[in-house]
Amino acid sequence: MSKRSGLERYRAIITDWDEFIAACVRPLPLTIRINTLRASPHEVHSRLMSKGFSLTPISWADNLFHADTASVSKTIEHWLGLFYIQEAVQTLPVRALDPQPGETILDMAAAPGGKCTHIASCMHNHGPLVANEPVGKRQPSLMANINRLGVLNATVTAYRGESFPMHARFDRILLDAPCSAEGTLRKESSLRDGATGSAIARLSRLQRRLILRAYDLLKPEGTLVYSTCTFAPEENEGTVSYLLSERDALLEQVKLPLTAAAGITTWNGEEYAPEISRCVRIYPHHVDSGGGFIARLRKPAR
Ligand code: SAM
Numbered sequence: 001m002s003k004r005s006g007l008e009r010y011r012a013i014i015t016d017w018d019e020f021i022a023a024c025v026r027p028l029p030l031t032i033r034i035n036t037l038r039a040s041p042h043e044v045h046s047r048l049m050s051k052g053f054s055l056t057p058i059s060w061a062d063n064l065f066h067a068d069t070a071s072v073s074k075t076i077e078h079w080l081g082l083f084y085i086q087e088a089v090q091t092l093p094v095r096a097l098d099p100q101p102g103e104t105i106l107d108m109a110a111a112p113g114g115k116c117t118h119i120a121s122c123m124h125n126h127g128p129l130v131a132n133e134p135v136g137k138r139q140p141s142l143m144a145n146i147n148r149l150g151v152l153n154a155t156v157t158a159y160r161g162e163s164f165p166m167h168a169r170f171d172r173i174l175l176d177a178p179c180s181a182e183g184t185l186r187k188e189s190s191l192r193d194g195a196t197g198s199a200i201a202r203l204s205r206l207q208r209r210l211i212l213r214a215y216d217l218l219k220p221e222g223t224l225v226y227s228t229c230t231f232a233p234e235e236n237e238g239t240v241s242y243l244l245s246e247r248d249a250l251l252e253q254v255k256l257p258l259t260a261a262a263g264i265t266t267w268n269g270e271e272y273a274p275e276i277s278r279c280v281r282i283y284p285h286h287v288d289s290g291g292g293f294i295a296r297l298r299k300p301a302r
Contacts, residue, residue, distance in 0.1 A: 177210055180232055222298070241272045262279070
């Protein structure tokens, strides 16, 4: 698997294939997530509508709207951090994580900070939040977004996630892993050819190291959400399966307020544990957004 393998290799696992392909070539709608640390959805909606923007609520989330034009990013409301421009699908891993005020939370791969700032808003800025990003050129955007959105409870660190120090333990961890990003194909058309096999293999080796360290950093009864924005089973179900084979992790059902497909249990002759079907695969036609994968794991009590 060294050349581009193409989306065609997913035909057998995506049952509504024609709808999937049609959605992949449609333009991606622009979505904004209201930053409730700074303003209410009602306030932002009124301010932007009074400036002539048209915002349409997204039925399954009270803080998400489709916006009619990208110039919404040039408003004072955007500069003041009243909202964050984010694909709707990218809000779902934080929903699955369900962060609570006062908890100790790690975002292991945090830049540019869409999910980290969302986590802080769920925490009402209360409780330690570690935003980790090892890639130097991606740290300024993370820090800028933390500042712009008024996040007050985050500390930024720069460890490679797989060697994140074992000095502290966390109630919840988000591992939004570096991945082949096939699910972003509506904004990056080159990805419609699928990722290369060598990229998928390299990333899946890194993801295995990351998920083991993330799991080891949990407190007993802590929750880990593993997410990607790719369709590749090697990076999704394959990574979660690896964790299940190495640790005593419990896989929980991911519950979302929209249609999604279950995690697959066989791929290319490989059998995954039956409970892998508790993970979810989100395709562009499910949410009129990008695609992705989410698993929710729990560490048993001691
Ligand atoms: N969670 C982010 C958000 O919502 O804005 C997006 C994260 S992006 C999918 C994955 C991130 O992992 C990238 O910023 C990348 O630089 C970072 N990364 C790459 N190698 C890493 C490693 N070894 N440990 C931790 N993060 C890494």
